[in-house]
């Protein structure tokens with residue numbers, strides 16, 4: 001039953017096939033396999049019941065050196081609340097959850113960057129930044145945006161709490177192999193078009209269920225041209241296209257990114273690792289079950305207008321008219337979304353007036369995202385019609401780096417609030433949230449009803465677009481703006 | 486985990502596509518460190534007219550009379566009928582916990598989001614994929630006849646209506662086995678402990694950097 005890892009096979013393989021094969025512990029007759037997990041990231045929301053389960057069953061973690069934890073969803077982002085540590089968390093249930101993570105980590109001996117640590121951050125920002133998640137690994141976390149880590153040529157996917165417990169107890173998961181899908185984006189993107197726009201455009205094309213049952217490999221020259229951070233933004237939203245895992249092949253950009261990271265291998269181990277990582281690309285004649293090729297030049301800066309990430313359009317477009325929908329289910333969907341969003345059919349996207357702007361989340365809170373937003377905000381002022389414009393760095397280290405570059409000054413001088421790291425307004429589990437009916441330009445990944453606060457209206461955009469929208473008070477065609485400059 | 490064999494029950498409708506996990510259980514309820522007690526907040530934003538918060542007395546909150554679960558005819562339903570892409574969004578297991586706590590044992594949809602689908606099995610819920618035409622038909626029948634019920638027979642993998650019409654469904658043999666017997670997958674996996682150790686030994690030879698980095 002046992003199958004050797006690293007079987008040499010003559011069949012051409014996709015990146016996903018290679019990653020899968022290297023982690024099969026045993027193949028079962030019913031088509032499922034026991035898969036070995038190299039790294040588990042833990043946070044306060046989806047881990048308490050898993051640790052409780054271990055305790056109740058009298059089990060211990062299988063291996064400790066594979067887990068790493070940090071609180072992110074509930075942590076407050078104001079300096080004042082953060083100053084007094086956990087006791088400073090005003091909301092009692094949030095405080096208990098964060099405290100429970102600390103207690104569980106110390107009880108079981110799991111390494112944690114707690115709220116007071118400079119390395120604390122959103123799990124998906126912290127992992128790669130620390131070199132805790134590396135190419136070639138299988139990476140899981142009780143959070144669907146774990147797909148982010150596929151950007152480095154890893155097999156990374158979100159799991160539920162029962163599976164978190166399963167990985168803690170056995171270091172394995174029972175999985176069925178997914179289908180292979182490749183999305184190539186070829187050519188050069190236009191001015192003002194970022195990784196976020198690429199992925200929103202893809203979701204607009206294939207829909208939120210377009211990747212269901214698949215592992216998506218993002219490829220093509222426009223993807224290769226992205227930095228690691230841009231690739232993480234793209235893979236982060238693979239789940240929004242219905243795929244549990246998104247990935248990008250390893251290249252020099254990947255290897256350069258990991259060199260010298262705290263948990264990355266060093267010396268001889270580094271050389272050995274690089275030699276393996278370089279094999280993590282799809283073979284030239286590998287077979288994909290689905291393949292889609294897009295032209296980068298067709299992509300405009302994107303803005304979502306509805307309540308699902310697939311309800312997205314270029315900034316120069318108009319909100320759709322339900323009368324033009326081709327089937328009744330679609331028509332009803334558009335009508336419902338327009339009603340929730342408080343928008344009129346055929347209204348210009350650039351006429352949508354904003355109440356708040358949020359720059360942050362595991363999609364877009366890395367240093368590069370903050371640099372892009374700051375470049376737009378520099379020397380400008382947030383529109384007086386806005387109630388709030390928030391910038392929330394993804395981790396303590398991102399915050400430190402941004403401050404070293406003076407980005408915090410640029411933001412605060414322009415009228416943005418500069419916060420402590422965490423998930424913040426991405427999902428409104430802490431005090432950062434939208435009021436009923438408020439429109440928000442957000443760099444996060446989900447525009448579902450109520451996601452950023454009860455009755456809140458989210459428009460997903462890139463960091464540059466969010467900053468430009470904060471200044472104008474509405475969406476603007478940043479592609480044209482840049483040309484004008 | 487509760488075993489599931491045959492579920493004979495009232496069907497409740499959730500007549501829209503892309504029902505996401507935020508809709509199933511809004512995030513303010515994720516702050517709990519327990520697994521139970523989420524039922525009263527299932528579909529909270531659709532079910533109540535005010536904004537729900539943990540610790541509120543749900544019995545005194547204003548109900549949305551248009552929402553099916555608030556209607557007398559769907560009280561006690563154990564089967565939820567949906568459209569496409571049910572359970573999309575986050576990986577939160579609170580979604581199946583809330584469905585289970587409310588009393589649903591079976592969810593039927595024309596498609597499911599992968600993680601949610603998987604999470605159902607781990608929590609004693611059977612998710613069933615049925616084609617959209619059949620689902621359409623059940624929605625119309627349900628609208629026409631209060632008390633519309635179905636029998637979901639897991640051992641035989643069929644759904645039966647009151648007229649004895651049957652619709653077969655697919656389910657993984659392993660998941661079926663676990664659900665029928667209420668088995669915990671950790672204990673099952675630990676039966677393979679030797680294979681896991683053997684794998685680790687071999688892997689440590691070829692990819693040593695994967696081990697021992699985090700201390």
Ligand code: SF4
Pocket residue numbers: 072073122123124143145361362363422423426427444445
């Ligand atoms: S930033 Fe948002 S999407 Fe990312 S992990 Fe936090 S809550 Fe989830």
